[in-house]
Structure formats: C-alpha cells, structure tokens
Amino acid sequence: MNQAKDCSGMTIWFTGLSGAGKTTISQVVERALTSEGYKIEKLDGDIVRQFLTKDLGFSKADRDENLRRISFVANLLTRNGVIVLVSAISPYRDIRAEIRQNIGQFIEVYVNASLETCEKRDVKGLYRKARANEIKNFTGIDDPYEPPLNPEVTCYTDCESVDESAAKVIKYLKQRIPPNLIQKLFKRTDLVAS
C-alpha cells in the first residue's frame, strides 16, 4: 500500500460502555456531515464483527484484534480523505493509544455515561444477560473499562441530549481542520462530475 498521507481525512473514534450512546451520537454526526456534503463512512463495532471479525470473541486478545482490523480499515479510508466514524466499546487504553498513533488523524470521543445509566437503558438487553451470567467478559460487569485520560471530546450522556453531544463532536472536528482544507478535502460536491 502506498504511504501517501497528503490527502488525509480523519478518524473519529467513539469509545464508552455499551449503552452509553456511541452509535446514536455517531448517527447524528453522520447525518449532519453527510447533509453538508462530506465523505463519511461509519464503522460500527457490531457491524464490523459481521464482516471482518466474526471469528473473534471478547477476550482481551480478541477485542484487541477486532480493533486492529477496524483500525486497519479506518486508516486506509482516513488517508484517502474520508471522515471515518468508529463506534466501538474499545475498553483498553493501550490499544486505543496504538490506534491513535497508527492513524495519526485521530479524534477520541469519550461517550461518558455511568454504568448505572447504561444498565438502566439496557437497549439490547445485554446487561441483564451479563448480570445473569449468560454473557461472559461483559465490559463494566466482569470486564474492565479504562476511561480515556485525555480525549479530544467528552460527551456526558447522563445529562446531555444526543443533539448536544453530536454538536460538540462536530464543533471540535471543524475547529481541528482549517475550513479551506475541509472544503478541498471532503466536499463531495467538489468531486462529483457533471
């Protein structure tokens, strides 16, 4: 693969407990940026497991391998000018640091909600199963979550609305990249022929 980095996009990496709101916020960010004409791809942990990593379980080694594959794809897209939205629990600090270094253009968004809140929401019914010992290695219950020490953005979904959280992410993204660069790199309208 070529190493050209001069047409770089950005990876926005949403980390947090199951049920914290990672996917929900990233969907709102996706819609907003898509409607403005940006090139976006969403790599959702659950979906990626279907296509790239269905062989993997939830041990630390398997979680790390899962994230390395997502990172490999995110990196390819990022260096070709795409804004990549990754939603993945990604509980371990060391692998997140490794991914940050590999991708370079990396924004870590900590989707922060208390375990109590996430368990109360329990959208997928997974906390109930984990408490009943029907699922093992469940982050927050019998597997650790290591919060980011210095994330670029933190969304407090215990008390913020989804739109408020999404707005913080978009605001940070737009501050990070000079507007003329955004214009040149990402605007789909620049790229469509005819």
Next chain:
Amino acid sequence: MNQAKDCSGMTIWFTGLSGAGKTTISQVVERALTSEGYKIEKLDGDIVRQFLTKDLGFSKADRDENLRRISFVANLLTRNGVIVLVSAISPYRDIRAEIRQNIGQFIEVYVNASLETCEKRDVKGLYRKARANEIKNFTGIDDPYEPPLNPEVTCYTDCESVDESAAKVIKYLKQRIPPNLIQKLFKRTDLVAS
C-alpha cells in the same frame, strides 16, 4: 455505513495462479498511476492475510471468507473515489462473481500464465513445497483454479513483459472512465490544499 455511490472509484482485481505475476504487474500499475497523481491503494492477498485474515486457512470456505473481507474493504475505498488494486489468487468463479456484483465498479484482470511457467518461476518456493506435500490445498496442484470466463483484461505473462501487461491494464482503466471524470474523481492534485 452510508450508501452514497456518486463518488465512485474502481477496484481492479488481479486473479491468477501463484507466480503468475499478479503482484508484480499491480506494482507497476500502482507506480504509474501514483506518479500521475491518482489515489491508489493496493490490497495484496498476502498482506491482507496479516492484518485482516490471519485466522483463515486455505479451504474453500476460508478462501471465500478471506476474499469477502478484502472485498468489504475494497468496496469502502472504491465508493470513496480510490482506485484499489487487489492481488489475490481468488481461484473460485462464484466468489469473484459475488464480489463483482457487490463492488459494481469492478475490473477483473486475469493474469494468465501456464502452471508449467509458474512452477518454473516458483519465486516463493511454494510449488516445490506443494509437490512435496508440505503444503496442502495449493491452487493448481491439489486445489482447483477456475479461469475467468469474461475478464475485462487478460495478461499473458508467459509471453508478455511486465510493462506490456501493466500497460494493458492502464489502457483499459482509462478507456473505462471518461477522462474528465478521472480528472475530477481521482487526481490528488485536485485535493491537496495550499
């Protein structure tokens, strides 16, 4: 993931026996197109196995899964305006047809060399090992290769030079896409700020 297809690149898929010249030709194509400013990514079967598919062996099911993962990544890049060069033996017709359909913008390059030629070259020493039964399921020896029935380009590397083969691929690619579209979609010089 969004389904927008309006900024589509192209996947050029090199299929053929081990030692036929897939990677060598794709490297020359890569250099030529990169020097003209196009956005290129190379997904080489062997490299992808390190990053995305190291869990997989060489049964038909594993080969198919390997190619589906490559295809997933190629598709993401292609729909974001990248020219993706895939080199993979990809011996089965059915999975190549499936990938063609999924990606849409798909050029199949049959890198055609006789088994005799490939075995004589034996760059990686794999034919010798396969003949000695040290490797199982080796395409061309104890595993089938199903040649493309209607590839967009065929390179006859028994008798063509690498440069001749690469030139055929590049010529076809440029015929396939109107020059103004190439200009708008792929030229990195359009995309770099400053």
